[in-house]
Amino acid sequence: MESETEAAIFEATNRALCEHGYAGLTMQRIAAESSMTSAAIHYHFDTKEELLVSFLEYLIERFEAKIACEAADPRTRLEEFLDIVFDPAQSKADGFPVALMELKAQAPYHDRFRDRFLDLDATIREVVAEAVADGVDAGHFEETDPHAIARLVTTTINGIHVRTVALGERPVETRQVLEATLEAHLGWRPDSEVMA
Amino acid sequence: MESETEAAIFEATNRALCEHGYAGLTMQRIAAESSMTSAAIHYHFDTKEELLVSFLEYLIERFEAKIACEAADPRTRLEEFLDIVFDPAQSKADGFPVALMELKAQAPYHDRFRDRFLDLDATIREVVAEAVADGVDAGHFEETDPHAIARLVTTTINGIHVRTVALGERPVETRQVLEATLEAHLGWRPDSEVMA
Numbered sequence: 001m002e003s004e005t006e007a008a009i010f011e012a013t014n015r016a017l018c019e020h021g022y023a024g025l026t027m028q029r030i031a032a033e034s035s036m037t038s039a040a041i042h043y044h045f046d047t048k049e050e051l052l053v054s055f056l057e058y059l060i061e062r063f064e065a066k067i068a069c070e071a072a073d074p075r076t077r078l079e080e081f082l083d084i085v086f087d088p089a090q091s092k093a094d095g096f097p098v099a100l101m102e103l104k105a106q107a108p109y110h111d112r113f114r115d116r117f118l119d120l121d122a123t124i125r126e127v128v129a130e131a132v133a134d135g136v137d138a139g140h141f142e143e144t145d146p147h148a149i150a151r152l153v154t155t156t157i158n159g160i161h162v163r164t165v166a167l168g169e170r171p172v173e174t175r176q177v178l179e180a181t182l183e184a185h186l187g188w189r190p191d192s193e194v195m196a
Numbered sequence: 197m198e199s200e201t202e203a204a205i206f207e208a209t210n211r212a213l214c215e216h217g218y219a220g221l222t223m224q225r226i227a228a229e230s231s232m233t234s235a236a237i238h239y240h241f242d243t244k245e246e247l248l249v250s251f252l253e254y255l256i257e258r259f260e261a262k263i264a265c266e267a268a269d270p271r272t273r274l275e276e277f278l279d280i281v282f283d284p285a286q287s288k289a290d291g292f293p294v295a296l297m298e299l300k301a302q303a304p305y306h307d308r309f310r311d312r313f314l315d316l317d318a319t320i321r322e323v324v325a326e327a328v329a330d331g332v333d334a335g336h337f338e339e340t341d342p343h344a345i346a347r348l349v350t351t352t353i354n355g356i357h358v359r360t361v362a363l364g365e366r367p368v369e370t371r372q373v374l375e376a377t378l379e380a381h382l383g384w385r386p387d388s389e390v391m392a
Contacts (some may be wrong), residue, residue, distance in 0.1 A: 018304075076325070148373050152376075158355035160354075184381055
């Protein structure tokens, strides 16, 4: 768990990353977005890469805590998962999708970034596959391969993420298409939250 | 249509972008990957952004020429489209997916990049929607919304692209999931090419 100071550094990193991009990101610019000096930031993180690996872990922990839903009914779990992934507040206000995409584009050059993304991916796929498997067992969903469905859902979410960032697209319509696809595979359609 | 010199500059840009990333890309490094001086490159393109916008147009034209398939049978058109998108040679040898992802991550800061990606997206969706609509009309596919299917296919492809780059994933398995999804929606399954 990060300290308050580290959380403040991560918030500043997010703002600096969204404003200047990975290409323009420096310790000085991160400091400028916080109330700290760059020397103080260097005290916590030796290098920009150290800082960004920790920043990525911080984003991923936040997200994993959100999707660790404990509802007993697997349909509720899938619906809550979709509500979190498609949360319009998240994709607009805090700029995290832009920061995350910057780091994804860097993954071919930084194994430590890639490893974190692989962990996140495994977690997301597990959450979906478990909910699907439980739903099949309970007779709520038609017989299907939970891992194939998890791959499909995760890949679609990856696609929605890049479309939000690169095309400026609102994900509402795509959510509907994903729901229609779940219906085609599971014989069950999630209850959509009303989207702004 | 670009000149031979410009094509050589674009090939060098691709190599420099894959090696150094957007953050480390300079006219000098592009020159170092070619047989030209950076002055010669500046003669063709005033700024790095000018060069990258033209580079992006070059990538997109290459891709659009590939997917402009003229087969009369809409099933053949969809199959050929998938074969091009999932071409394993393309995703490994030439590094274009990495270069493209770098530029997608820059789209929030560069409207000229975003506009090109929006054009490309419209083209891909049109190719898919037309093939689906023609297939429904001809009685090959079940009744469905061609634009919803096009959105689903395109978003999945966007997701596969980011997974290839960020996670180093091979797209074979995801192609199978996409094909199962097309089968669920269209009542027809594409004939997969054997993948390496």
